[in-house]
Every structure is written in structure tokens, then in C-alpha cells.
Amino acid sequence: MKLQIIKQRSLWWAISGAVVLAGILSMLISVSRPDIRAPLRPGLDFIGGTRLQLERDCTQPGNCDEPIDVAQVRNIMAEQGLAGSSIQVLGEERQALSIRTRDLNTEERTSLQAALTESLGAFDPQRTQIDTVGPTLGRQLFIEGMLALLVAFAGITIYLTFRFQLDYAFFAFVALFHDVFVTLGIFSILGLVIGLEVDSLFIVALLTIIGFSVNDTVVIYDRVREVLQLNPGEHINDAVNDAVNQTLSRSINTTLTTLLPLVAIFFLGGETLKYFALALIIGFIAGSYSSIFVASSLLAWWRERTGKAILAEAVTAESADEPESGT
Amino acid sequence: MGKQRSILALIFVLVIAAITILVRVPTQLGLDLRGGAQLTLQVLTTEEVPEINARVLEAVQRVVEGRVNALGVSESLVQTTGQDQLIIQLPGVNDPAQAERVLGGTAQLEFRSQRPGTEDQFPIEFQILRTLEAQQAELRASGDEQALQENQAEIERRNQAILELFEPVGLTGSNLNDAFAQPLPAGNNWNIIIRFDAQGGDRFAELTKNLAGTGRSIGIFLDDRIISAPIVGVEFAETGIVGGSASITGNFTTQEASDLAVQLRGGALPVPVEVIENRTVGATLGRDSIQRSIYAGLGGLVLVLIFMVVYYRLPGAIADLALTIYALFTLALFNLLGVTLTLPGIAGFILSIGMAVDANVLIFERTREELRTGKSLYRSVEAGFFRAFSSILDGNVTTIIACAALFWLGSGLVRGFALTLGLGVAVSMFTALTCSRTLMLFVLTIPALRKPEWFCPNLPPTAKAATR
Numbered sequence A: 001m002k003l004q005i006i007k008q009r010s011l012w013w014a015i016s017g018a019v020v021l022a023g024i025l026s027m028l029i030s031v032s033r034p035d036i037r038a039p040l041r042p043g044l045d046f047i048g049g050t051r052l053q054l055e056r057d058c059t060q061p062g063n064c065d066e067p068i069d070v071a072q073v074r075n076i077m078a079e080q081g082l083a084g085s086s087i088q089v090l091g092e093e094r095q096a097l098s099i100r101t102r103d104l105n106t107e108e109r110t111s112l113q114a115a116l117t118e119s120l121g122a123f124d125p126q127r128t129q130i131d132t133v134g135p136t137l138g139r140q141l142f143i144e145g146m147l148a149l150l151v152a153f154a155g156i157t158i159y160l161t162f163r164f165q166l167d168y169a170f171f172a173f174v175a176l177f178h179d180v181f182v183t184l185g186i187f188s189i190l191g192l193v194i195g196l197e198v199d200s201l202f203i204v205a206l207l208t209i210i211g212f213s214v215n216d217t218v219v220i221y222d223r224v225r226e227v228l229q230l231n232p233g234e235h236i237n238d239a240v241n242d243a244v245n246q247t248l249s250r251s252i253n254t255t256l257t258t259l260l261p262l263v264a265i266f267f268l269g270g271e272t273l274k275y276f277a278l279a280l281i282i283g284f285i286a287g288s289y290s291s292i293f294v295a296s297s298l299l300a301w302w303r304e305r306t307g308k309a310i311l312a313e314a315v316t317a318e319s320a321d322e323p324e325s326g327t
Numbered sequence B: 001m002g003k004q005r006s007i008l009a010l011i012f013v014l015v016i017a018a019i020t021i022l023v024r025v026p027t028q029l030g031l032d033l034r035g036g037a038q039l040t041l042q043v044l045t046t047e048e049v050p051e052i053n054a055r056v057l058e059a060v061q062r063v064v065e066g067r068v069n070a071l072g073v074s075e076s077l078v079q080t081t082g083q084d085q086l087i088i089q090l091p092g093v094n095d096p097a098q099a100e101r102v103l104g105g106t107a108q109l110e111f112r113s114q115r116p117g118t119e120d121q122f123p124i125e126f127q128i129l130r131t132l133e134a135q136q137a138e139l140r141a142s143g144d145e146q147a148l149q150e151n152q153a154e155i156e157r158r159n160q161a162i163l164e165l166f167e168p169v170g171l172t173g174s175n176l177n178d179a180f181a182q183p184l185p186a187g188n189n190w191n192i193i194i195r196f197d198a199q200g201g202d203r204f205a206e207l208t209k210n211l212a213g214t215g216r217s218i219g220i221f222l223d224d225r226i227i228s229a230p231i232v233g234v235e236f237a238e239t240g241i242v243g244g245s246a247s248i249t250g251n252f253t254t255q256e257a258s259d260l261a262v263q264l265r266g267g268a269l270p271v272p273v274e275v276i277e278n279r280t281v282g283a284t285l286g287r288d289s290i291q292r293s294i295y296a297g298l299g300g301l302v303l304v305l306i307f308m309v310v311y312y313r314l315p316g317a318i319a320d321l322a323l324t325i326y327a328l329f330t331l332a333l334f335n336l337l338g339v340t341l342t343l344p345g346i347a348g349f350i351l352s353i354g355m356a357v358d359a360n361v362l363i364f365e366r367t368r369e370e371l372r373t374g375k376s377l378y379r380s381v382e383a384g385f386f387r388a389f390s391s392i393l394d395g396n397v398t399t400i401i402a403c404a405a406l407f408w409l410g411s412g413l414v415r416g417f418a419l420t421l422g423l424g425v426a427v428s429m430f431t432a433l434t435c436s437r438t439l440m441l442f443v444l445t446i447p448a449l450r451k452p453e454w455f456c457p458n459l460p461p462t463a464k465a466a467t468r
Helices: A008-032 A072-081 A106-120 A133-164 A166-194 A200-230 A236-246 A247-269 A271-305 A311-321 B002-024 B052-069 B096-103 B119-141 B145-164 B198-211 B255-266 B281-339 B343-372 B377-409 B413-444 B461-467
Strands: A050-054 A086-090 A096-101 A129-133 B036-043 B077-081 B085-093 B109-114 B168-171 B176-183 B188-197 B218-222 B225-228 B245-252 B271-279
Touching: A008 A166, A008 A271, A050 A106, A072 A096, A072 A106, A072 A247, A072 B109, A096 A106, A106 A247, A106 B096, A129 A133, A133 A166, A133 B271, A133 B413, A166 A200, A166 A271, A200 A236, A200 A271, A200 B176, A200 B188, A200 B343, A200 B377, A200 B413, A236 A247, A236 A271, A236 B271, A247 A271, A247 B281, A247 B343, A271 B281, A311 B461, B002 B176, B002 B413, B036 B052, B036 B096, B052 B085, B052 B096, B085 B119, B096 B271, B109 B198, B119 B145, B145 B168, B145 B218, B145 B225, B168 B198, B188 B198, B188 B255, B188 B461, B198 B218, B198 B245, B245 B255, B255 B413, B271 B281, B281 B343, B281 B413, B343 B377, B377 B413
Parallel strands: none
Antiparallel strands: A050 A096, A050 A129, A086 A096, A129 B271, B036 B085, B036 B271, B077 B085, B109 B168, B109 B218, B176 B188, B188 B245, B218 B225
């Protein structure tokens, strides 16, 4: 099997464009929705609030005879002046409760817990989870995360410019941006469809995707550079085609081996890591796709457009204004 | 081949060392995995203290540490973060409400006057309290939670009883300007110098005048707990101690004196703190979460190991061995450096295994290409490692750049993830280029294993002939 990267490039670009566009559309819808007002549905970590996860203590007799009644919980919340909070009953036996509300101080939370215990029965403190994040800390976490993203972007671009050339680095950057945008877009869509929220782990996931995506692109670029060095007269389109095909089984195998543990965590792992794993799965697939189909074909297109399609002829002119690639 | 033998011996020694570390040094688990509460306190400014500097933050930290110890939690941790925040970790605490209440208020320093008629009772109570506190320190070291809490309750009762023996005179921390430790001219003893504001100076003079020569003491209380009970000499009976300054003498060591000074400064500084973050995970919930994720991750990894052998044959098996060594080294390094393993940290570790696999995949694909062009086995393997190197280096460096950005700019869980992924990638460079390589070259010295089809299935017959 030999992939025709260059010939079918408009197809590859169209697929990427469609996915990114769908994401942008979803982000625009999210921004205009009064209950979200951001491109992605922000979680507790970024806007502050309290999440209370409780599970009934089923070792006590008669405590778990009936599933938890959402209407009853809603009434208690209203009595506490917390109407409009999101309430979910979880677990196969419907014995666990997840409440998301504005950020509560100690007294408010204690009185809420007491009221819930009184009407629903005792909860198991060993299975309780409480997350309270103040609004200032939320903003701080968000800014820290964004800053980390920007610094990582800049650092990677600078490194690649040194190791390769500016145009390689630029298109690796485009591929990166593509992967991050695809992940953001799909999570925005999930936010609209199933109400999925993003937390600080999502920023961690984005940064990991960047690292992985660049890794993939670098391996292919490395091979393009090598092919060009071995055959200085070869047309860039052929060189890119060869390079991608030579590294194809490596790209597929690496993506596969990285995805195996992630897919296992997504389906079988703890709740906390489920959507973290999902973000990585989406990002890594986008990363492999963009390295194989987008970053390489864009590089060839650019070299062709700027008249540097055949390296042997361009060498003298190039060395005047651009640093030579390291060997 | 002597060089490879010695590298093999080195790897063997390192593996033994790693296993020893894993057995001897316990893995530190984050609160999200073993259960407990983590609180973040924001130190707030006031009109009197418009800026939070290191000194203020240290004073607040000291007061908070004192309060955390009073909660009777073993292995608790208080750390400053950023310019004006504190992170408090309380493992095993399921009800953070109490912790929040105790930690949230401002440290209150108060000077009280011992009530007449309690001269005999007070020294006995004070002695009992000191004994209980000494026991508390021993219990904390032993880790007996129940005894610890019972003893703590007893300490609280004694403190309350002592508090009743003193009456308030309206002299509190808000009247303090400063407190610092000073060595005494003779011996190794230290005392603490305190400075009052004008109003405080007057009240202190009044208080000392009333108590001088009576044998009753000044009770110095921090958060209603007695920290010192000095007695005023008879020579001050006329005027009291004037000048707005006093020294607290006792058998203080350097450390104790400076600790107390810091506590007093903290108590003297009316800086309110606010709980801005509280994350509490029940112990069982944490355990479930870790087990499920670890089993899932391990299951995925086993599939990866099987895939490597099926697809890459003999090199795949060698890579599996190298990956196992990699996992041992990395986990041992985590324990050795005291890296706290959180859920994202485990994710970082699993990902770093993915990166380690990638290095091996790159090398083997190269080796196969070389074999297909008809090179000998030994030269193909050598070339595989040599030519894959620049790709491995570039890929790993970019990942480390991302990790560095996360580590410096992130906090909490994000940092844990960055650290484990970064360390993992660094170790994987070593194992891929040293362990895999040495093992491969070693295998090639065994004639029975030198079969090209074990390295690359479906090798074209022409190339196969050439490799022999």
C-alpha cells in the first residue's frame, strides 16, 4: 500500500477543514448560549463553585432500600436557597449523588450536608468527595494553564527552527494548532450535547497532545530531510511522498501502542481520568492524521509555491537568507 | 563484546538497586489516591497590612502549622505557594469542615491576668498540660490515630481549664508592634522581646503592676492555648513594666525562641485568611479510583507488550524486556526523589511508557529497512539505532519542553503530571539507547538467535541470502 499524500491533498485538507469548522461553529454556539458563555463549557476549576459527591452508607440496614429521588434532593436544595444547582443521581443502584452549585463556605456546606443526611439517610464519609474552588483561584488556574500552553508553543517552535528550518517549524506549528483545535472543537461539541465540562486536567491533556503531535511531525520531517539529502535533485512532492510512506508503519504502530492503554483507561478506569483519556485519544488521532496528511503536504505545497521544489537548484539562493538545516 | 558485557552487568546492578528501592522506600501517594483533604488558604491584606511579604506569609504559615498540629493529624503538610497562598494537606481527614473552621480564623494572641486564689492550682494544671503535649509528640511519631485523637481531646480540655484560671485584661495581639528572639547575655538561653503600641504599653504596665510580687503569672495565650506564663518580679510593684516593651524569659532554645517570636508576630498580625479551595476525597473512593485506573492502564500495557512481540518478533521481545526495566527504573526514581504520585501523575507515567515504546518502534523499523536493502544483521541493527537517534532526540526534547512549561507555570496536579512525564521521558531515552541496544547486540553474539527472519518476517529472498 502506498499513500498518495500530494495527489489527494485537497481531500486531506477538506477533512481537516470540516472538523475544525464544526468545532468553531460549536464554540460560537456555546459562546452565545446564556448557560455557557464560553467556547467550551468551563468546569469548577475555572469558574469556581462547589461539587459534592455523596454515596449512601449501605452497610446500615434499610438505608439503601430505594433509589435516591431527584425531586426530593431538588426540594432540599431549594430550601437551602440553592435552587438551580445541577443534581445528578449516579451509580447502578442509584445510591450516589453529585451536586454542583455555587461555591459554598464551610457553614453553608455543612448545613446542606446535614439537611441531605436527614432526609436521605446516612452517607459514607469514606466515599464522599468535596471540591470547592473560589472564583479567584479558578481564574488563576485558567491563566496559569493558558500561559503554560503559550510558553510550550513558543519553546517548541524555537527548538524546531534551530533543528530544522523556519518553514518546517511553521508548518509543524500549524499541525499543532490543528490538533489542539480539533480537540477543543470536539470537547465543545460534547459540552453542548452531553454537558461535558473542561477542567484543569483538560489543559494538561492539551499540552500532552502538543508534545505527542510534534513528536510525530518531527519524525516525518526528519525523514523528508534525510530523503532530500540522499537525493538532492528529487522533487519535494516525491520526497514527501516517500518519507511519509517510509515512516507509515512506525506512525501507525506508535499511535496504536499509545492508544491501547488510553482506550483501556477510558472504558475501564476511574471516573476522574475518563475524559482526560478521551481528550488524549482525540488529540493523538488528530496528531497522527495531521502529521501524515497535513503537515507534510503543506510543506510540499509551500516549497513548490516559493520555487524551492527542487533543493539542488535552490541551495545557493537559500543559504543566503535562511540557516542551513543541521545534520 | 567485552564492552557489552560490562554494560549488561551495570544494567543488572541497576535493576537490583531499583527493585531494592521499590521494596524499601514507600511510594508517596497523593491525597486524590489515598483520601484526605487539601485546602488552599488565601492570605488577605488589610488596611494595617497592605502588602503580604515573605515575613507575613511565614508568620501565617507558622500559626497555621500550630493549628494543624492541634488537629492531631499525622503526616500533615503546610506549604506556601505563590506570593500569598498556603496549601494544607490533611491525609485521612474525611470531614474538612472542622479543619476549615480551625484554619480559617485569624490567630489570636491574648495576654491575661491570673485570677487570685489559683496560685496552687495553676502550676499543677500547667505541668499536666506539658506532659500531655510531650505525649502528643510521641504519639504523632507512632502514628496511632485513635490514641492521638483522645490525647488531643484531653489537651483541649486542659487548655480550656487553664484559660478559665485567667481573666482577660483587654491586651491582645492587636496591641503588639513586633516580637523577636534575642540571646541572653549568660548561657545558651534565649528570650523573646515584644513591643507594644502606646495603648498596649499602658495596659501592660497596669497588668504587670497588679501582678508584681504576687506569684501569679501573666498568661500568654495563642488561639486560647497557653504558650507561656511568666511571673513579674516584685521590683515592678511601684510602676509596672513601662516603656511599651517586655521580654518573655523561659528556658528557650534558639529554635523555640524564634518559633515563639514568629507565632507572636503571626498572632500580632491581624491578617485574615480565606479558604479558597477545598478538595476532599474519601479514602475508599481514592482507593477505588487508583485500582481501576491502574488495572486498566496495566491491561493496556500488556496488550502493547504482546503487540510488540507479534509484530517485531525477537526485537519486540527485547524491547519488552527493556520496557520492563524502564518501568522499574522510573518507579524507583519516583520513590527515590519522593515524587508524590497522583492520578494525573500515573497518566503521565503511562504516557511516558508510550514514548518509550515509540523509540523502540523507530529503531526496529529502521533496522528492517536496512535488512531489506540486504545489509548484514549486525550492521542493520547498528544502523537502526544510529539513524533513529535524531528522531528520538527531537521528539523527546519537544515533549520535555512541554513538560517544563507545565512544571514552571502549573500548580498542584498539573505539576505532578509534568514531573512524572518529564522524568519518564528522560529515563526512556536512556533505556531505549542503552538497554535495548546492549541487549540486541548481546543477542547477536549468540549464533542460535542470529536468524534474520526472527528480526524481519517476509524478508525478500535476495536480501535474506545476503544477510547470512
